[in-house]
Amino acid sequence: MNFRVHSISLALSLYTTSAVSAASNGAWNCEQSQSGEWTCLNQTPASGAPPQPQVIKTQPAPPATAQQAKPAPTEVKPEVVPVRQAEPKPVETEPAPIPQVAQPVPAVPPEREKVKVVEKAVSEAQKLRVKVNEPQKPAAEPVQAKSQTASSGTVPGWTCKTGDDKSGWNCNLVGADPKGEARPVSEVETELAATYWLTPTFSYQQERSFQTLRGEFDRDPWQNCSTWGSKKRKIKATSQEARDAATTDVTADFSEVYDGEVLNFAGNVDLTRADQHLIADKASYDTVAETLDAQGNVLYSEDQLALFSETASLSLGKDEARLRKALFVVPEAPFRGSADVVYRDSKSLSRYNEAAFTSCSPGNQDWIMHASRVKINRESGQGSAKNAWLEFKGVPVLYTPYISFPTDSRRLSGLLAPTWGTTQRNGFDASAPFYWNIAPNFDDIITLRYMSKRGEQIRNKFRYLTETSQGTFSAEFLPYDEIADKTRYSGSWQNKTIFTPNLSSTLNLNYVSDKTYFNDLNNALGFQDTRFLPSTAYLNYGISDFVFAAGIQHYQAVDKTITDAAMPYNVLPRINLNYSHVFEDLPISVAMDNQYSYFSHDVLVNAQRYNLAPAVALPIESDAGFLIPRLTGQYTQYQLSNQTNLGQASSVSRFLPIFSLDTGLTFEKELNFAGSPYIHTLEPRLFYLYIPRKDQSNIPIFDTSFLDTNFYSLFRENRFSGFDRIQDANQVTLAITSRYVDSTTGLEPLKVNLGQILYFQNRSVDLDYLTNNTKASASNTSNFIGELSGQLSRNWSYSTGLQWDPEYNRFARGQAMLKYRKPTNELLSLGYRYRRNPNDFVSNAQVSDPTLTINQTDVSFRLPLFGEWYGLGRWQYSLTFDKTTESFIGIEKENCCWRFRVIGRRYINAANNITVLNDPSTKPETAFFVQLELKGLSSFGDSVDTFLNTNLYGYRKASFFE
Structure with a gap:
């Protein structure tokens, strides 16, 4: 189990070293506008001379009443606002020089009589813009009567809805602004606690804070989170160079500098630099001690992390940090969690007290991993946890007093x-x-x-x-x-x-x-x-x-x-030496396929086989069509040993010239059908093949068999695999392909393939070995092959194929399939397959052997049932043997953070063996499997992804996308 807490320490290092680096990396240049707002620019003087300290004198306070006449700080206590609100950005312009105008000095407390801004020369200038709002006395807000709230039928407070791209958020206030104060919990808020057996780990207020952190990213980390197996978006962190070059904007209600060393910000502190964003009620930076303290609703976010904490204490010089009551979101995982205290002891070592995390989206706490103590060592790539326990649906299900785990790709x-x-x-x-x-x-x-x-x-x-x-x-x-x-x-x-x-x-x-x-x-x-x-x-x-x-x-x-x-024969050894070359300036290509094989068998005849096949072709190709004549010389030599038949020669050779001519044309036409533009193509093709007849019955069969028959097999030079048989041929293939392509969507709703071979002579070469009565095929044509396929939509497609035997006036093969597939692994496949036994007739007399005929149906699916529940299964039925060869049924629930599967399977082991299927004593077997996968953590039970990838048509397991 991998706690993934290392992502937090990695992002914290970026936070502690760069969130406030602008506070000490430049000199200050400030100007006060007529409205009383300060704009400061810390920029090293061009001359390089050390700047002189200046005394900044504030504007006189507005006239006060008698009760307000005595000097007193006018600092306004900042309001606690848990949800980030938009703040106005300062104008991106350089401030003008400070005018030398005498101003009256107001009465101030003794400790604030001398407020200095000391400029410090640094090695590299960086901009820091500070916008200070003059403190104002808070205006009293009228309190609405309770009767008004009750009559409205709504809960007092803010209610926000997402608006459009232009208007942004649409918020309404009912009653007085709560300003983060405690208030009665509504019935809606109690639903979170009602769905758990025990007290939820994250409170309702924490869940709201997680939602705030979730909104800090330009893209929702849990967007399409149910498709956990899909390839995740890689989040690239903004470089330190880009951050150093960016302008840092700070907005606060109050700002002051003590002796040029301590910078204080108070009241709605908002700091932005590049991808970094910091919000706090108060922030103080000591340039000498290199420490930063932020207090009150501290929120920090960047590309790879978002944090929310009550307080944050950072020591930049020692690479140390301490955060209390911290919440965090790691978007790339995605993960979220909390810790009572986060200690960063060094760049590589961090500690967490009372930590909890989950991959579930905010508002969902289906599973949570807890630990009383967690240590992360990024240098060694290891972490450890004490008193770790796993909670599922509010119920503890797993506990360990100690566990260690890897924190990165290094193994443990x-x-x-x-x-x-x-x-x-x-x-x-x-x-x-x-x-x-x-x-x-x-x-x-x-x-x-x-x-x-x-x-x-x-x-x-x-x-x-x-x-x-x-x-x-x-x-x-x-x-x-x-x-x-x-x-x-x-x-x-x-x-x-x-x-x-x-x-x-x-x-x-x-x-x-x-x-x-x-x-x-x-x-x-x-x-x-x-x-x-x-x-x-x-x-x-x-x-x-x-x-x-x-x-x-x-x-x-x-x-x-x-x-x-x-x-089958063992090949000890097989050596291939092939050569292929295409001349750039001439329409000619040459090739040479050479092979040596030694076939060994305990019972049958052994042999050494030499095969040489030089070839030359003259291809002429263009967009309108092609013409490819090709000539091949096929020479094969056998040295036989351990002969099993009397009179069998020890040496056999064979030479056959092979000539083929392949040509085709392409015609295109634009047309409009039902108001949609289409491209219609016609692609006729002709393939001629000539191979002289030669008796090959004295050559044993070592690695040769019939090739499968389909539309593309009409253009092969040999209907056998291997070199033990080379067919005799004087034939021509006539074929045509037609397509309809939707010009708007690029889909191909219809594709038709038609083709047939016309024989000019009988075929005498087959797979018989040393027989006097060689079977001959006297038909004038091959099976007529037709294929029809297309895409009905992005999700629906179909394919069909038929082979008609004109010799016996019947179908030799057929298949049909309707497929539905969505990227979310929603699948449906309906199929049928038929293939007649190719050896069911001898001397033009049919011999029935149903066990060699394939006749089966196949249905598979993975479809949503209700909510997050899916049903999945497959049923493969053999009509030949009247048996179910493969079936399974199951249910699956999947959401953003976990997946649960239950599958029952009933199957015939070795169902690909006809002997097993034809045996009356063969009985189906059953199996039952359960799997619980906590996404991003671990999986419990039997993994079924590989099984579904093989047995559920179109299913893709998680690793397929990674």
Whole structure:
């Protein structure tokens, strides 16, 4: 838990060193106007000679009555005004020289007979304008009758409403001005106390003071605070140079100087310099002792902090300060809090007595962290607190006699927030992580995990960072699994090293003790969704137009249904050397893709494969269209070993020329539809491909498979991945794209893609290996593909796609999705997906195999229910197997300072495996999770952001914005 109190000490240092620096950094030059107002300019004389002290004589007092004739100070007791009011600013002009006019000297008390202003030469001149209002006798305000107040039906005092940009605040006074005096509390004010079980930490008057501090910033710190995960505005502090160059304006009811050393201001003291603002009833600055004392409703604000205190005592020479009954607001966090006493012992060390803080906006005290003593050491980046306790909804929920925490980005060893949940497979599942800060570039997270059905597990995650490398080593160990009756473990190592700007390496090694490790031991919020666990290691080098990469790939099965023969090949190693260059003065580009791979398998045939693919293209491109002819020579050589078939050759080679011609045009037209301007485009495209037919049935399949079919696959040179199969082709693709773009909003409400391949010959190359009866496709056309998509508004969009099989006169694929999304993570997605089994017919005779057909619906949402409550969930249903493969439902409440989640999940583990879904004994599992996140402090329970980011379409977790 991070108390974030360091932000206060950081801002206090700025306050103590610069809020009143204008008081001693220049000489004084004063002039009194006819109205009795003094205007002083402390500016070092141009000559550099030390200025001479001058005696300032005040104007004679107005005629007095007999009772008022005796000399007496006319200083007016300042009024206590808790809410800052606008003060007139002095005119930004240089004062004229003081005229040498004799003036009568009024009778003054003996201690004030000699009032001097002593000019002091300083190294750097700075302006200080002081506007002094002559003391006036307060006028008695008439007191309205109680009957008038009662008849009005309103509470006496000030009532303010926000006006427009020109008029500002709209305030009305009912009855006599309370002037900060105590008054009866209205029923509205008691609502704050009524919503808490215990007495609220911050009183109603303190909440009003927080509102005042909140208004000191040019932007509300809690604006859009419910979107806590969004990227926060960085507040840049005004530089000291800018403050030194700015003019300091001081307005007060009374000002005096004693012996040129002590400056006193009294009555509505208002100091402004650059971003700094200080308000107080009284302020005194001693230029010799370098101390400042401010008393009575002291308010100080700047870019990164706002403070309110009863008194403030600052020692500028010793970098010491003391504030009593202080309230503070840190806008960047945002945070607010209070402390009975704030001590600043040095630039780096500060102490707080009876401190409390929260990230909740003023008026909301849902959670508050308390501590009787807090220490902040900015030099070491550490803080500590005694008798710290957490209050939620007025109820104490957590206590610790002592806690230490980091005050900045530097890490500190200690306990992290625990997580917990319950699953049907593991029972109650709880984890307690401990963070160990080994060194500035090394750390470790040790997690103890308890599963009520399986036992205890230990996890370790070690991170390192060096000048050239960064990486993570993770390991898990379960000494004895009570269900599986065995020891289980896993390990992982990720590393990235940059040796030189051109040379780097990546490493991703993974291992588990058994095939069902992830299905059994992974948290139900994020189990393994693949059938193979990959491990890779690569060395990369790039310079100019050359790219070199060498590495290995290894796979481990994490699905118990996978046999040894079904395992993918290990590649030990794979070497790529690619070259690509575009000539600037000629419309020509050349490329060379070269690869060497060694395939290793325990059961199947092994091989070394060499592939060379030089290519040349003549691209001609403009805004109106393009024409790109391309010629590629594909040569592949195999050296086979450990042959599994009799008579299989040990060496196989293949060479194929590949020619393609890609061309397209773009037409645009402006039109007006329903009173709105649009741009309509037509983009026809033609793609011709020729590859001669060659028998490849004697080449084993190592890393090749069918590529997915969509609109953009119509323009590929090969419908297979890898190099083990190169399709035979004599075909042309006809396609067109049309768009409607709103010229006003930039939205694309309609986009249509249509395309189809026309075959001039049958296709004979497929994925069969060493078979005499090679399947051939005799259709003259490919599936007709149509896609329709668009943006209905900023929040609504849709996408649909269909593939029509003209050979069998039926739909081969289809999908449709309607999406709603707002930046506040309000989401709705309605989807349907259909894909017929691509291998469900042989020799033009259909063979029904429904288990290979995908036919499913998918609905997900996160929508507001009422108030701050949201509902979220997903339901994925397989029509093929008549089963719910994935579902969860939950509620979530989120406001400015906390978020609460409850999620229940029902799912089929390894639902991507057809064998599992088709097994009648497969039963769905259930899980239940609770999470409470106190924003800016910590999170309790199981983190579900990563799960929602994967399983809730369009959801973005907090780190996505940071």
